[in-house]
Amino acid sequence: MAALQGAVETTAPVSRLHEQRSYDPADFGVPTGREEEWRFTPLRRLRGLHTDAPLPGGKVTVECDPAPEVTVENIERGNRRLGTAYVPADRVSARAFTSFAEATVVTVPRGVVASRPTVISVRGDDPAGAVFGHVVVELEPLAQAVVVLDHTGSATYADNVELIVGDGATLAVVSLQDWASDTVHLSHHHAQVGRDARFTHTAVTLGGSVVRLAPSVRYAGPGGEAELRGLYFADAGQHLEHRLFVDHGERNCRSRVTYKGALQGADAHAVWIGDVVIRAEATGTDTYEYNRNLVLTDGTRVDSVPNLEILTGEVVGAGHASASGRLEDHHLFYLMARGIPYDEARRLVIRGFFGQLIAQIEVPELHARITSAVEAELA
């Protein structure tokens, strides 16, 4: 927090001027939908998560199945260990921070390599009332771990996930938004990436009515690497929004953002915002962000907004690409001209579109589940 608020910036990034940070929801107005960060989100479908409404009821169960080398604690709200890496950047996030009952805190001690993934299951059993959550994953220097956040069931849920990657540590996070179709989920995943640390984050968003996930990265020392990947499949009526923010404020750090999505059915809506800032002091930065959307039917909507702001003259690389389009006719024709029926040709092309992303996920046991979930979307 000190680093964030104390730094006197002579050249503040224009793209973040609207941004405000606070633990107190009262510091943020109730969004109207005209604000830059809310203009794509269907506020009326948030069941009051963004307002003042009291939100009784609701049931979400958080369970952790840790690797044996890892400690897991449940810590009550108000403890000083919570909120050290991340200060909420919007009202829902601040509400979550001041409302959750108990945080799940996973710690991987210095130099320890976790022998298997730690799985945090978040299961919704009742969407009638709002539930708030908080997760902290801290890797001490030189530690290594893989953490899976597995979201299933029906819920109205807002949470913050703090990911602290110590110097020289390696953390891979896979977050599955495999919710039932009535779920509303708003979430911030913020990583603080230490000196020479490596962080990968993969969002797989297939379920839910409204999912708004904001993965962000800040570097706490030079030489850090962050790779943010995402895969989403929006069906009729689904609103799936991913808001990426990579804040390069240290020298010689690297970031890669690769998000791929498919849309089909009436009012399927995908939003991808990719903000990357390279501050004046972040010389030697190497960054690239990429979003690609496959539009499978009429009636869908994609908003894909990359935004790269560079405040230094000395970058190694900085670029972005964003494209949305239909399945290519010439791909389908080529496959069909070899006897492959239309449905199967389509499946092959879509599987190919997502295949490389899925193969990169650090938990091989998940590959089959994600592949078949994507296939199920196509059926």
Place this chain on the structure above:
Amino acid sequence: MSTLEIRDLHVSVTDPAGESQEILRGVDLVMRSGQTHAIMGPNGSGKSTLAYAIAGHPKYQVTKGSVTLDGEDVLAMSVDARARAGLFLAMQYPAEVPGVSVSNFLRTAITAVRGEPPKLRLFLKEMRAAMADLSIDPVFAERNVNEGFSGGEKKRHEILQLQLLNPKIAILDETDSGLDIDALKVVADGINRFRATEGHGVLLITHYTRILRYVKPDFVHVFVGGRIVKQGGAELAEELETSGYEEFVKKAGAPA
């Protein structure tokens, strides 16, 4: 014994301005398995249009005429059904298909064409043997279809499919163009292996006579302005070699 019969075929495309343009203006051609026909013509004469129309590409609208394979109405079939019926088109510009590996693609296509999945072990053996025949590096099996292939590699990959899918009639659209002489010989050997097997016919579309030295045609058709303007034997190709297309283009009154 198979017969591909093309009768009075007229085909139009929609140009970028949205206007319908007639490209094929009455093509008649009958070919049987055991025969090799060469179609030769200048650029833009409609050779690829003929190939695509037979394969069923949605951009090419047949406005008149018929195409039958052993009496079956080809034009009534979907693209994939035409392939399963025994037609094969080696494309002039094969598409790159990201994320789909050659081996996965070949196995899926073989399954579709043969009607049942080949045993994995047998399939791998068959694929590797065919790749060796065409001097294709085995690593290509795991690369994505045509992605980053050179022009010559794409053409060899087309002939690889020809060999594995074993159609009745193969239409080869400028499979020879852009190949150096070594690659040309490899491709010609592949075509000749296919021709040597009973029940196979080849329609070789080409701009140059070079490949006809390695793949001797039984019939040569000169194609200008969307139709066949002259037919003959292999000697017609030699004539074209010396005199070129100009005379035919002038006579046809069509822009080349």
